[in-house]
Amino acid sequence: MSRPSIMTLSEAAAERVRDLMRRSDPPIAGLRIGIKKGGCAGMEYTMDAVAEADPKDEVIEEDGARVFIDKAAVLFLLGCRMGYEVTKFRSGFTFENPNQVSACGCGESVELKAAS
Template sequence: MAVTLTPVALDRVQRFLQHDPAALGLRFGVTRTGCSGWGHVADLARDRREDDAVFEQDGVRIFVDAQSLPLVDGTEIDFARQGLSETFVFNNPNAAAECGCGESFTTGPG
């Protein structure tokens, strides 16, 4: 089991953490949203929860709650710049399909 960061995403998260020394790392998971069902969420981790799985990469800790882990296990988090836009990109091998707008994904048929 693992969630990983590309070098570009790792650099971006490290910079976020440098500007917020109270943050413990990156919190990554899913929430119910959109027309397909699940949406990725990423934010700075403020606490470690009892059910968290914690992955570490080059000093950056990635916290994933137990409910989200089966849906995001194996995800590679990237960071992309397109024109004036910057965003994290989630390469999730568990996503079977995405909605048309890209806001949400599903993990299986139906």
């Protein structure tokens, strides 16, 4: 029996990750998602292109898109859905996270609780 994914990707997010993987020079294995302390609400999502996975990372693969979850962020990302949106003024990844308690007004940082 397989265990459920820590995080899921929307179709748009998977498409954007695949595009980044395909166009990257030098090649990348995928994107690593993490959490760090910072911003007015206390925490920020981090995202880095990585050439290879850390053996401690959790790996999420959807339709050829590969996302690595930093082991320190797992409890904060359980049940999270990563999306990608394009608006008139910006484009970027989004996070629908059931562990989010609040967010700052500028949208750059969040307050998260560990999943129970």
